[in-house]
Amino acid sequence: MKILIVDDEPLILKGLVKIVEEVAPAGSDICSAFNAWEALETMKRFMPDVTITDINMPEKNGFELIHDARLEGLCDRFIILTGYDEFEYVRQALRSGVVDYLLKPLDKKEIAGLLSRVKEELPAATDSEYSRHAERILAYLQLNYMNDLSLDHLAEHMSLHPNYISSLFKKETGDTFVNYLNSLRIREAQKLLKTQPQLTVCAISQQVGFDTKHYFAKVFKKYAGTTPGAYREHKEEDESIQAINGKD
CATH class of the missing domain: 1.10.10.60 (Homeodomain-like)
Incomplete structure (x- = not known):
């Protein structure tokens, strides 16, 4: 499982990475970014299965990061992390459809449980299944590129998860769904x-x-x-x- 951690405070980011490394499912690949802009660039090559992001960051906050990442098909699962226990943040988090909303300091058991849940939700596919899905998706786009298409539409039509399709695109074409x-x-x-x-x-x-x-x-x-x-x-x-x- 690929995990991206985003926080604009270097010491906190270092601590978050250390905690996640300890509790993440075996075999997880963990990457980090210091702000939303760096996170978006990292996503383009890393294609995370889940992103753990702080809300309060300069220039572009966590909610804006989530919006932009989903728009470009870079990541679909997010865990919001903040030091502010305010109802407005909770409401925005729910509206953004995030996996969960966690308060700092990070609770190891809580994040471990969340990451295990995300791992279980990820589609498992063999190489042959992966290739077959890729062929179906690319053929569908070739025939329907003129229609109103989105990752969600494609995922529903193919009975696959949007994030799985994002990863597939990166592997098969070297590009994101939107760019392709x-x-x-x-x-x-x-x-x-x-x-x-x-x-x-x-x-x-x-x-x-x-x-x-x-x-x-x-x-x-x-x-x-x-x-x-x-x-x-x-x-x-x-x-x-x-x-x-x-x-x-």
């Missing part, structure tokens, strides 16, 4: 921009699964390095030059 889906959509959009000149950029954005032309243009530029309109114009110029050279 966006890359797929942009590749399909490039084909349409090149071969369907009668279609508007807005129509193409809808055909490949984007709600708005503006968001499509933003994602397209991120992955293709240019805007949809500029990409189409460049392709048309290349084809004109090829046609002229062909006549010569």
Whole structure:
């Protein structure tokens, strides 16, 4: 099991890591981060099964970390840790759908029980099962990339846990679910921009699964390095030059 621990206080983080190392299920892999930004970057390569995070951190707090991590498909299970026993935190934690809410100082028996529970909930799969799931998921995306897709939707359709799918994506493609889906959509959009000149950029954005032309243009530029309109114009110029050279 992969466990990520996040706290902006170095001494506390060191202590948390030591405690978790003592009580985590055998074979667990433990990583740490000093803030939410570092945690998000760590998640992209580590893909934790569960993240233990402090709430009060500078620039981006624990709840914002949870929101961003889930949005990018980086982690789905969280244990919130804080030194403040306040109802508002408890209410936000429940709304965020976290595994549990713990107060500092950390109780070894309590965290041990939680981590054991998380371990039991993780799907166990052989390599052959893992490969079969990967093939099904990638084939489904190829056929349905134009639809409104999310990790939760995919998990429900495939009867798998969202975090399991996240880990699978990282292992099979080296990428996150969101990046893989966006890359797929942009590749399909490039084909349409090149071969369907009668279609508007807005129509193409809808055909490949984007709600708005503006968001499509933003994602397209991120992955293709240019805007949809500029990409189409460049392709048309290349084809004109090829046609002229062909006549010569």
